[in-house]
Amino acid sequence: MSASGSRGPESPPVSRPGEQGPLLPLATPQVVVFDLDYTLLRPSDLFEAPGYVRTGERFGLALDAACWPQAERAAFEAVAARREETGLVHDDHLLEVIARAIIDGLGGGPRGAVELTARAVISAWSSAENFGLYDDVLPCLEAINAAGLRMALLSNALGHGVEEIVAHFALDDYMAAAVSSLETGAVKPAPRMFSTLFGLLGVAPEEAVMVGDSLEEDVDGAVACGCPAILLDRSGRRRDVVVPRIETLAELPAALGLHV
Ligand SMILES: [Mg+2]
Structure with a gap:
């Protein structure tokens, strides 16, 4: 469930972490x-590969954590396609779009088990308990x-x-x-x-x-x-x-x- 931000391909570092680039500092704002x-807010590992695998197991799915990078890319694409359709509106259905794309990307399985796994992930995402600072x-x-x-x-x-x-x-x-x-x-x-x-x-x-x-x-x-x-x-x-x-x-x- 990490497809809500923009992520890009790996690229060589141009500055070391902690080193302020030429664009910083900004003027101090109000x-x-x-x-x-x-x-x-840091989501728990329920929303990363290990969590999806554990949740899938509860419903009889054998998801493959090694497919996470492809699954994450598939989720980004699914979110982009959905946004293209709806425009920039609040859309709770996105949670289902992301969960399904990731479950399918990790290998999927029978429709009923995919559905139950998706519901469990979405329900977990709705609870503050599954996040930390x-x-x-x-x-x-x-x-x-x-x-x-x-x-x-x-x-x-x-x-x-x-x-x-x-x-x-x-x-x-x-x-x-x-x-x-x-x-x-x-x-x-x-x-x-x-x-x-x-x-x-x-x-x-x-x-x-x-x-x-x-x-x-x-x-x-x-x-x-x-x-x-x-x-x-x-x-x-x-x-x-x-x-x-x-x-x-x-x-x-x-x-x-x-x-x-
Ligand atoms: Mg964010």
């Missing part, structure tokens, strides 16, 4: 806007808070709602506002997502910085609205792209020109 899934999240939020900047969340919420996540992880002390696709009916990179949040915060796009793991949804979406953005490339797989980029949130305060 507000730092975070994406949720794969940015602050990455280790670098709270120190980063603390540092930004201490520097006096406001923070907010902007999420293409699928399955788990933003309010549920904020409550589960006690993030409300940090976040001045949160907007999800469930409320706006649109999904990033749609401008409506960004303008709704900036309206709530009372800031102009250029007074904020968007931070997220998806080049298309978070970075391109924000930049198209006039909001600077930083790609959080946790896997280091996007060293080829020429955008402000960090590999952990530990790099974020310095990337925002904060001396902490």
